[in-house]
Structures are given as C-alpha cells and as structure tokens.
Amino acid sequence: AQTVTQSQPEMSVQEAETVTLSCTYDTSENNYYLFWYKQPPSRQMILVIRQEAYKQQNATENRFSVNFQKAAKSFSLKISDSQLGDTAMYFCAFTRTYIIQGAQKLVFGQGTRLTINP
Amino acid sequence: EPEVTQTPSHQVTQMGQEVILRCVPISNHLYFYWYRQILGQKVEFLVSFYNNEISEKSEIFDDQFSVERPDGSNFTLKIRSTKLEDSAMYFCASSYLIRVSYNEQFFGPGTRLTVL
Numbered sequence: 288a289q290t291v292t293q294s295q296p297e298m299s300v301q302e303a304e305t306v307t308l309s310c311t312y313d314t315s316e317n318n319y320y321l322f323w324y325k326q327p328p329s330r331q332m333i334l335v336i337r338q339e340a341y342k343q344q345n346a347t348e349n350r351f352s353v354n355f356q357k358a359a360k361s362f363s364l365k366i367s368d369s370q371l372g373d374t375a376m377y378f379c380a381f382t383r384t385y386i387i388q389g390a391q392k393l394v395f396g397q398g399t400r401l402t403i404n405p
Numbered sequence: 406e407p408e409v410t411q412t413p414s415h416q417v418t419q420m421g422q423e424v425i426l427r428c429v430p431i432s433n434h435l436y437f438y439w440y441r442q443i444l445g446q447k448v449e450f451l452v453s454f455y456n457n458e459i460s461e462k463s464e465i466f467d468d469q470f471s472v473e474r475p476d477g478s479n480f481t482l483k484i485r486s487t488k489l490e491d492s493a494m495y496f497c498a499s500s501y502l503i504r505v506s507y508n509e510q511f512f513g514p515g516t517r518l519t520v521l
Contacts (some may be wrong), residue, residue, distance in 0.1 A: 291447075324512075331409065332496070332512040378448060390436040390453035390460040390500070391508060397447045 291381050292402040293396035300369055301404050308356075308364045310379030316340075316382035321355065322393070323364045324354040335377070338362065340384075357383050366401075374403045407431045408514060409513035411497050418517045421486050426516045428480045428497030437480045438498040439464070441470065442515075448496065454480065485521045494518075 291312045298299050300306045312321070316330040338346045345353050348369075354363045366373055396404040410429045418424050430437055433498040453460040454472055471483045480499075484491055487497045500508040 288489055310468075329514070331514040334509060334511075337509075385443065390438065391453045392438070392450040392453055392463075393440070393448075393510060395440075395448040 289319075289394045290382070291383050291394050291396040293399050294403070295378050295399045296397070297400045297402070299402040299404060302369060302371060303395075304369055304388045304403065305365060305367050306369055308377050308379075308401065310362045310364070310367075310396055312315070312360050312362065312379070312381050312396075313371070314383070315383065316383045320382050320384065321353075321362045322380040322382075323353070324339050324378040324380055324395075325373075326378065326398075332378065334365065338340070370402050371405060374401060376400050409497055409499055409511050411495075411513035411516050413516060414514065415494070415517045415519070417521065418487055420489055420520055424484050424487055426484075426497075426518070428482070428494050428499075428513055429478055430497070430499030431482055431501075431511055432478070434499035434501045434511070436460075436471075436500040436502075436510075437474070438500070438510060439482045440496045440498065440512075441493040442496065443490075444494045451495075480511065484518075489520050492518060492520045496499075500518045 291398045315372045319340045321338045324332045325335045326332045336348045350367045352365045380393045382391045412427045437454040442448045452466045453463040467484045496509040496515045497513040500510040502508045
C-alpha cells in the first residue's frame with residue numbers, strides 16, 4: 288500500500304518570500320505520478336503541479352517547482368515570490384501508473400496549511 | 406471554464422437516516438470518484454466509477470454506501486443509514502483520459518455532511 292506523509296501541518300511566510308513544503312511517500316511501485324493540489328478556503332482543490340516518476344527533470348509551473356528525489360521518496364514543493372493568493376491548504380498526492388486505461392485513485396497526505404502574510 | 410459541482414454544500418442529518426450527495430461532473434469526463442475528509446484528517450479515497458460500474462473501492466466503502474449515475478449527468482453517493490463517524494467533507498472528482506497511463510482529476514467544492 289502507498290502512503291503519503293506531510294510533516295508540516297502549518298506554515299506561514301511573508302509575501303514575496305520563498306517557501307518549501309515537504310512531502311515523503313512510500314511505495315513499491317516503480318512507475319507513478321506525484322501531485323501537489325491547492326485548496327483555497329471554501330473552494331475546490333486544483334492541481335498545482337505534476338511529476339512523473341520516470342522523468343528525472345523536476346517539474347516547474349511558473350512560480351511553482353518541485354524537488355523530486357526518487358531514491359529518497361521525497362517530493363517537495365517550492366513556491367517562489369509568494370503571493371497572498373497562495374494562501375491555502377496544500378495536499379501532496381500519489382497515484383500509480385496504470386498499464387491500461389482506467390480510473391486512478393489518489394492517495395493524499397494530511398495537508399499543509401500555508402498562510403502568506405502581507 | 407467547466408467545473409465539477411456538488412449539492413448541497415452542507416447537509417445535516419440524524420443518525421440512521423439515508424443521505425444522497427449529488428455531483429455533476431464535467432460533461433466529457435469518463436471517470437468519477439468520491440473522496441472524503443474527516444475534519445483534521447487526510448483526504449481518503451472511497452470509490453471510482455467508470456463505464457457505469459465501480460472500478461475500485463476502499464475498505465471504507467462498505468454495504469452502507471452506493472454510487473449511481475442515474476441520468477448521464479449526475480453522479481450520486483448514497484449512504485443508507487448514516488453513522489456519527491460518517492461526518493466528513495465529501496469530495497466528488499471527475500477525470501478524462503490524457504493518455505493510457507494517466508488521467509487528471511478535477512474536484513468539486515465538497516459537501517459537508519454532519520450526522521447528529
């Protein structure tokens with residue numbers, strides 16, 4: 288069974304600072320996907336960034352980047368030049384790669400509540 | 406931009422009552438999911454649904470739970486006889502096929518279920 292662990296329940300930084308959210312996971316699978324989802328207050332979860340395990344290059348989406356360490360089973364999210372709108376709950380999630388098309392379940396971490404202060 | 410919607414946003418019920426949580430997935434999506442999050446805990450997978458049948462379900466999804474796609478647009482989660490421990494936020498998600506190995510899930514805003 289896969290598990291995802293986020294060890295930082297809450298974090299708080301000043302606007303424009305850089306913040307890194309940690310995530311570790313455990314799996315015996317070799318091919319899988321990792322995700323960071325953002326859940327603003329009272330709004331739905333949206334996908335921030337995705338990493339495919341077979342790709343060595345770390346994924347980047349504008350101000351968001353990941354540090355994917357496959358051997359260490361670590362997947363951290365870095366937010367550069369943080370903005371007030373980044374305030375949200377952030378979830379790390381895992382899904383295994385499916386050989387044939389099918390519904391894929393996500394395994395989530397506990398979440399990190401990030402607050403960006405003005 | 407298309408979104409997954411869920412109704413109601415908050416449901417209060419008495420223990421032992423049946424509840425139906427409703428979701429309208431994005432129209433061209435093929436895969437449907439329910440997750441739940443008990444307050445202060447992690448989001449947990451309940452069930453996935455494809456081609457009018459359950460693809461996978463978790464240990465949580467026992468005989469008290471059922472899912473249905475009654476009319477080609479709605480996707481419902483029914484809890485037959487609610488228990489106090491069913492109190493949680495329930496999230497619906499839907500996905501389309503990007504490629505065989507992966508499809509991206511889009512989440513609804515959730516229904517907060519409170520069982521008294």
